[in-house]
Amino acid sequence: MISEAPVSWDPNIHRFEPVPILKGRSHSSPFPTSAFDVVPQLDLNAFMPLSFNHVRNIFDEVLPRELRLQIFWALIKLYEEEHERLVCSGKWTALKAASSRNRWVGRDRAMRELVKFSRVSKTWRSLVFDGQLWEDVDLQAFAKLPALFLARLAENVGPFVKHLDLSGHTSLASNTLVDMTNSLCVRSAPTLNFTYTQLTTVNLQGCTNLSTQSLHGLLIRSPFLRSLCVKGLGAVTNATFDVLALCQHLTSLNMNRCIHIDGEGLRALGAAVLSRGDCLALKELRLSGIQDVFDDALATLGKAAPDLEILDLSYCSSLHNSALAALVSCTEEEKHKTKTISLTAREAGMVVRDSRRYIRRVTALRHLSLSHCSLLTDIACSNLAYALPRLEFLELAGIGGELHDDGLVKLLNTTPLLRRLDLEDASSITDAVLSVLTPVKEDDSASGGDVAPLHTGHALEHLVVSHASRLTNDGFSALIRVCPKLRFLEADSTLVSGSVVREFVCTSRERKIKDAHFIAVDCRLVGENVVKDIMPQTRPRRGWRSWEARKLGYLDGRDGEDLKVGQDECDEERVVLKSFYNWQMVDAVKAARDRKRKATKKLRNGSSEQVSELEEGKWTSRMKWWTPSRRSSGNNTPGLDDGDRDGCVIM
Template identity: 50%
Template sequence: MQRIADTDSQSLADDLESQDASWKGKGVSRPVPIPAASATDPHDLFDVGGASSSREFYSMSSAFSPSRAFPSFSSRFSPVCTSPIDSIEQPSTSMEHDDSSEPAGKGKGKEKEQPPTLPPLTFSPTEFGYAHTNWPSPVVVTTPAPGPSSYGSRATGPSSYSSLAPLDLISSPTPPPPVLRSPPTAARPLSRQRSLPSLATSPNAKSKFRLKAPSTLARRLLFRKYDGDACPTPPSSPTDGRDLDLGAGSCFAPWRNDSALALEYQSLPALKGRAHSLPFPISALDLIPVSTGDVFDPIPLFVFNYFDDVLPRELRVHILRSLITVHEADHARALRDGQWTVNKASSSKNKWVGRDKALRELVRFSRVSKSWQKLVFDGQIWANLDMRAFPLLPKSLLLRIACAAGSFVNTINVAGHVNLRSGTLIEVTDCLSASSVSTGSLPFTHLTGINLRGCSAISTRSLHHLLIQSRSLERLCLKGLSAVTNTTCDIIAVYCTRLVVLDLGRCTNLDAGGIRSLAMTAASRGEYLTLKELRLSGLKHVDDHMMAALGRAAPYLEVLDLSYVRQLHNTAVEAFVACTDDDEDDEENGLRIVCLNAREAGRSIDESNTYRRRVTRLRHLSLSSCLLLTDAACSHLAHSVPVLEYLELAGIGSSLEDEGLIRLLNTTPLLKRLDLEDASSITDAILATLTPVPPEEDDADDAPPPPESPLEHLVISGALEVSDDALLALIRGCARLRVLEADNTRMGPVVLKSFVRTARRRARTDAKIVAIDCRGFGETLLKDLALHTRPRLGWRAFGARALGYLDARDGSVEDFKLGQDECDPGRVVVKTFYGWQTVDAVQTGREKRRKAKTRRAANESAGSSDMDDGVGRGTRWWSPGGRRSGASSPPAVPESNEGCTIM
């Protein structure tokens, strides 16, 4: 054994001398020859696991030695890290050295990188010997019990490496490195282990080292340039030539399962140029895809759209639909809080308010995107297609709304659309129609209301096409259309059986025959017309048969307008409420019949006949300008209209006398409005009938008070026989009286003062008295009442901008120093000749102010132009009256001594 140790030491010294002769410049760190130890101490600190390979043991002892190592071994470690502590902290591996693995002639240049290999395990005889020791101080070596090695990856049992605790190396003095003696074997290539963690792939290996993150310092030192010396061979991957354990729970990926990690590892491309100092061939950076874009491009900013991406469609539609409600509420609040003025209403920005403004905003929202366009034109928003405020609406937009809304539309109002053509109306009807799936009948719409008033360009065919497909129609307004004929009434009777409101006034091609056919069609079916409101103003050829058929077929009528029916006479009115002996009460439908004597029916006293009258439900009856009527028609209506509230008998003339009116007024206790314009034959008896009887002083205190008169509006213009006393009694007795039109009468100043005072005491809003052509009072009286009156009933809207109402909220009343606030509901409207003079004075003042502003602006512009031309202020042109002229003034005359200048 001693001879073998000496032989190895001499061979090691010869190799070092030969390498020193071949290396140039500063050489790398080299190991110091270790003498053989004595045979008396066969074990050292590293001999823990029993028998092991002598070369591997020698390599590990050299790695932890503070002396220099061989050139091929020292290239793995930094020359600065020479202490045992640094050797432990850095990821280092045990090396093996064989003199036969390095050729003698290769000392320069960089060797080719060798493929990564693991050292094979070699089992050699356990022979330890120490020739001598060069360590600084001796150390007491304790030999622990043999156990599993933390360095061996595959060896088990006694051939495993010994466990090495870092704390033992730090706290105890450095032990002398052992000299491993083994019999000479065949030469094998040098193999390096990269790091300690690479040996931990075996499930049986348990390392006690805490290794830091891999560093590139060793690699930079490895590949540095040497002067005249060959670069050492870089380390190779520890996984080459061996199986890689990617199982779950291993040190590589304890959080992953076998299949997922294996798939990811197998799908990765070949790793090129990877740092060999890392313990594991897969890095987190290898799993991140490489970006091929330009790194200098700005990162796009994605704004999350909560409205389109989060909210459901129904909620988004509800939000847009609530926009209409919000606009209507804002306008109502502005009116209630007094923020709505005439100037604001006259502004072009406030041309559309409330619902009309909301519709315009919705159409603008449709330009945002296609998704918003679908939401805006959703049928739930356009259920009420009211386009009355947009008479110039394009055809394309109307068709688009109709096609998008479809059968959702319930009402359509295009009043005033004079450009609406027949083809457009037919297309709109087809868009709003839906085919019947169950019965397979003709298509129909869900329209319940149609208003075509003023659409004079449509034809009869297009109108009938719309009516035939509108089976659920309840309200129909065709006022003033020449397309309406008697055939239209036949179509309405067949297809529109649910009509409640029908307006056929002023239709020139319609006569009484169409209305009679409408009534007879319903009677032939054994049904009643469901009409509650029928307006037939200006109907031609009205006779008794038509009125009798209408009275029997429409017992539910509440509003009947027969104004300007020239052929209507008293017998036709009687036929409307008369009934035959075969007619009986219909309690199921709420119809009843009353029997009147001759006196109650307005007949002569000598007659003993009984007259049967049908009790109607009329609340509003208009017979104005029916020139053939007399007060006898009022007698025929007595006891037949007990719930009548509005009675219009204007324009009849002197044929309307007191007898028939009194008989009718005595049977209408709910009358609120009475229009007797141009009824010059009426007297104070009519007013006395309308005035409730005042309670007498002799009545008992517990007696019930007399019923209050419901009269609110009375028109007696042209009644020359009415006295001031009757008017005063009416004003004092009718507590609800708000409007009194008594122009062209003998009304005096007392009546005017009494009405103004009473209205203010009762706090009546928008009270009004008309006293035009009443010569009983003059301008002085109006000036005395100026604090509580106004000349006109003003209203704030864009349509009233041409009337120029004076509004105190705009602050214009104090500027003009004349006129009254015409929009104050607390002031009483007094319409007189002198009131119109006040209106003219206000208009004149506005015109003067406008001209003054224009003149001032012209003077300022002219002055600025003179200053720009270099002419001084003293050279301006002055008019003889001392007033500055406008821009048309002649230029200033420059001073000259050449004589007179002719202008």
């Protein structure tokens, strides 16, 4: 039953009206029961989250692993190509290279960014350190890497590594190298305990903390080794030669400045290979500074290494003329096993009355360095004549006045492919040496359709004759005019004059030879006027654009520095001319940069003051040296302020 609302009669309108119901007494508190009661209630539908479709991670969930590795590999190549393109376009400048942002470029920057990707996730970490991306481990630019990173890197990449370059890692410890060797090894078979690496190239130059045991452990487990550089390591001993005798594929060995090796170790290496009826595969052998190298060691080397192309025996104080004769000597029984040549006594540099025939081995040497071997004379050159027909680089610096024309001319006459010759400190040589290096013109030597024979000097590019005071300007001029490829001529402390310098610069510009050099330090006949005349075509130094060259302060024309002084040192078309006056220009550029830096600093600090009169006077005096009216530098030499003239004190 539905209850009806109460009504009452209203006499004014003569009808019934509903009676209003009043609210009863409230017994609740006027304060809210909760702090949240003051917040008005709203429609819940207004706060419903929006629905989005789930974005699928295609790279990690869809792409196969090999394709993801190819993407990382393409990223590395992209960094390399980007830097090459920047260099080729001419936008790579010295200031950009000196910036901290460009400290790592090319592949080094790519590998650095690749390691950063390993922080994304565990999946990316496994991709970054996949061995397929680390076949070439070149860490030369990161010499301060911790040992823990090196050990983990070797553990992750495993036996994929074929090229290992740790040069400059002076803190590399022996135990770290042992751990890396174990990680790089692959087992020959599951049932065998013998393990080996797949390394073909190893460079440990500068790793001075290594022990002999750790080094030998790496070499023994590297049967496929082709190139090894252990320059300057104290861990290298004669026992290292015995270990290397097992590396049958070794073609390049650099043991320069290893103080614990001598000629006996070298002889043992060759004897061990010959005893098993085999030959060394060596094509490059560098043993600068090796001690006690005698005839038997080089005789064994000549027999055991018939394919040797590069031999460095510089700074061997015990090396004698007879040892080089033993290197190319050959007996009647051995001449059928190798290519030989039969010489008369005159051709062999012996006594003319001797009627015997001398058999010499025709070697494959292209580069021979005998610099600073104090016991050698030009007789050594006579002993090598006719045995080095492929010789391209010959270094005989520091031998001194014992190097005369006779033996040297005999050797040079039999080396038509010679490209570089270093005769520094050969004070006894004369124009006869320059004459044999000057090729005959083709018009004079060839007639009709006959092909002219190769003459020594036609391929000459680099010549050093510093301190050869008996050479004349006529010999230099003839050499410069006829040698078509000559681009480097060093003639310190000689009688070369300014006319020869001018001719070399003009000839190099006509031939469009890049990076040509003429070094004429301490040449009194090269005057200031000549240097000024050819200044638009020369530069004082050969600049290069790199982070490592930032402190050398090369002046690069691409940077657009408004110094109003100096020459573009990075322009390959300019000839590098080194003399007393050119070095002053380097000081002038440095002074101009200091002045510009001080002015910029004052402007940055809000000061409107100009450079002080004292500084302006110094700058003006520096610039006077290059004014055409000046005949000598005197006290106005750039960079020689009063405060800097205390270098030489007469006691």
